[in-house]
Amino acid sequence: MSDRAPHDADRPRRRSAYAEGRLRSYLLVNGIAIWVSVLALVVLRVFVTGESTTILRTIQVLAAGGVLVAGAIALAARGRQALAAAIVVVATWVVAVSITWITPFVAPVGLLALLLPLVIVADHLPRRGRPVIIVVTTVLSGTVVAVGSLQQESYGQTHVYSPVQALVLAMFVPLLVGVLVLGLRDYVQRLQDRTRELEESRSRLAQASVEARRGIERDLHDGAQQHLATLAVDIGRASRLWDKDPATAREVVGGLQGKLELAIRELRDLAHGIYPTALGEKGLPAALPAAARRTVLPCTVDARHVGRHAPAVEAAVYFCCLEAIQNADRHSGGTLITVRATDEDGPEVGLRFSIVDDGRGFDPGSSRAAHGLTGMRDRIRAAGGELTVHSSPGVGTTVEGVFPPGTRQTR
Structure with a gap:
């Protein structure tokens, strides 16, 4: 156990640093992806599609999400991980629902994007807010599907479907699925590590409990038990001397109080170490x-x-x-x-x-x-x-x- 102790002592610090690094990496990648998408859409609108209202609205929504993620990155750098995680979840809600409303064919992308923050940044979300965030995300996942279905017909009447749309789905869906799978795998690995730590802690606590019981036994034997045994000997000696040598008997009895108080003090200190009153x-x-x-x-x-x-x-x-x-x-x-x-x-x-x-x-x-x-x-x-x-x-x-x-x- 002592060979493993240095590793165990440093483990919480490494786990916390790893979790913070994972959050910062996710925020940074998310921010880069959003602003790269904004840049690509701007280029597409200027050189390919012309004055497209759909692309303009998409750029505006993505830019709003990018600003929120940038704020989350700044907060995470200052140690405000919980607030940063909550902001990036809200940013994902805004982007996923809005983009699906504007361009319903990307509903599968929005649906997958909704799930990513809960898998990757769940550990950093405020404990009391997690149930609310999970419920809202679940409701919004149904909303994204419904919005995508309802908008398909009206979108088809005003837009001409092109291979570009299929290419967008073919590119983004596998990417998001890959990130989601990696996030789930990382989450399972962290659960396994935590379970192993708990098992090791349980084993060490069981061994410590055995050692504590042995320590109590030694303390009782070397302390209070010895004092009580001496008291028993002195009481026996006093009873034998009471008729033959009353003066010596009284002297022996007179010393019993101090020895009894010492035994009581030993027992009180021992009980205090077990569980103080x-x-x-x-x-x-x-x-x-x-x-x-x-x-x-x-x-x-x-x-x-x-x-x-x-x-x-x-x-x-x-x-x-x-x-x-x-x-x-x-x-x-x-x-x-x-x-x-x-x-x-x-x-x-x-x-x-x-x-x-x-x-x-x-x-x-x-x-x-x-x-x-x-x-x-x-x-x-x-x-x-x-x-x-x-x-x-x-x-x-x-x-x-x-x-x-x-x-x-x-x-």
Whole structure:
């Protein structure tokens, strides 16, 4: 598992970079295709067809779509992937329906064009808006077919069909089908990769669960169990001495309270590591400050505005924060640890948390570091979130996790 850890730790970053690159490539190709089509139609109108109203309207529609795609490209370059993806979907709607109305013989092209954005940019669309976009695209696909059928007769009365029309369909339909097939293949591959990652995470979590149970057994044996065994011996000794040597018996009994308190403290600390009472009763705003009070370095916590979430989410966030806090406290060499947790209202993020230290930092790709980060990342992913780690030697460390909307609960 440790040999694979560096690869696993870097995988989310590579997957995100790949998705962003795929979106930018699609937008760029889409924009180039639209403006090349506009240029070709302008040349055709000037040198071949003359003052064709149909071609002029087609140029105007394509230019409008090209402007929208250009705006989406600019937004994607600024990191606004969700908005860029939504704009390119709307641009496709406008172009597909309008072009089919103007030139109904291209209805098959418009129908295929409607499906491309959902296959290629679906991952970047706002989560809450995806159902609406899917429904609208489905309705528009029927609209394109209906418009193409209704306009065929009137178009045939005012236009003469030529081999150019058949050539346009012969060129664009295979191109769009090819892009659609490649997009579906890429989507299936991403699903397979995601499934494999989940299977690997499940295996690591199962192994971690076994190791945790063994750790609890060792802690019980070496800690509270030993103290309780000593108590049992002392109680037996006191009972035997009670009649023969009352003074010694009272001395032995007097020492029982301290040993009992030590055993209770050992059990309380162990139970806190399994699932703290404060987390179950009051959630993260109570549990995180309690964890911060056990550090050597100063540790500030701001989780005042976090509501209650699903128990699995709260547990994942708490134990991830706990491990990150302990790592920073023991190994960072810094002067301050800062923990923040917030409920956000954005369409993509419901709960966000971060642990920041100003220590010496480290290389997240190293085998030892990546092994620990993989365990934290597996815990967050198992609860439905994503974890990222930003660090390099000399600049401190930031551990950040996000969960999508929908995990908040009313209790």
